[in-house]
Amino acid sequence: MFSEEIATIRRLGVRHLLLQGLNFAMVLSTALMMWKGLSIVTNTESPIVVVLSESMEPAIQRGDLLFLSMPRTAPLALGDITVYKIPGAAIPIVHRVIETHDEKDSNEQWILTKGDNNHADDVGLYNGMRYLRRSHIVGKVQGYVPYVGYVTILMNDYPKLKYALLAVLGGGILLQRE
Template sequence: MLADVMDQVRALRMMNKRQVAAQLLNFMMIVSSALMIWKGLALVTNSESPIVVVLSASMEPAFQRGDLLFLDMPRNDPIEIGDICVFKIPGREIPIVHRVIKLHDEINTGKQFLLTKGDNNNVDDRGLYNRGQMWIHKDHVVGRVRGFMPYIGMVTILMNDYPQLKYVFLGVLGLFVLIQRE
């Protein structure tokens, strides 16, 4: 194993500037392709974040910690009671995944207000909203859950819990791209 790594390092040292530049361009192409796919998904789903990871157990048994959720936000499709939405409270970084339990429509403004609750929580989310806020606006909703993949998001949770793991992963990925000759 160590001999293989040393052989790869020697091969990397023997590369000329043109080969190194080509490998770096390949790496940048991979990163830009991933960003384009993300932005394309955001455009198609009408959601600023078309994919999110469940970070807590508040939606069990529907979703477990680490599940990857696929979101969309149809323009003309109203949110209904029972929909599972991802919403972002102004001033807070982390979006919340909870179920809509009540709706309130203001007739004179046409705005829709929502009250949410985690399936595994005993009370509604008014304690999570900003001080004095009793409802969230439809504008706060990032998207509605349309599908999920169980436990795929655990990689993201591990990298957030252990930041060193993120740098090791990126370093190994970068080294792999540099030493790959195809």
């Protein structure tokens, strides 16, 4: 069966392989353009994130796919679920706003967060800061889809699975005869 595919590829020639390579590049570039367009519309660098821990249970579960946006002018309010990233930290954190302080003179907002499933606030995660600045906030959660993010978690936990999936998808696109 595999030898038949190789014989078919040889029969189709270089032109067909180049066409399939261009189709593959077009699929990738379309996905990138859609991601960047969504980033502009939602005003956030990461409009979609996956929850990696249980710190927000029962409201948000590990593996949930979150949709984010960042309000351009409206301040964050108590109870908003936000995703924030501390400079130097490896991954963003999804937690709820439990305290805010607004400075009227500088238009700055200081934010304190806490995971629903945690006993203490997040000050220990802030790398010496007492509050987050609004610039640390990646986005505010607007909606979610439960459990869909487990695919991402599995691919990160098992890198060989990720490479196998990419090889199958890439091979499927390149070997497609249309």
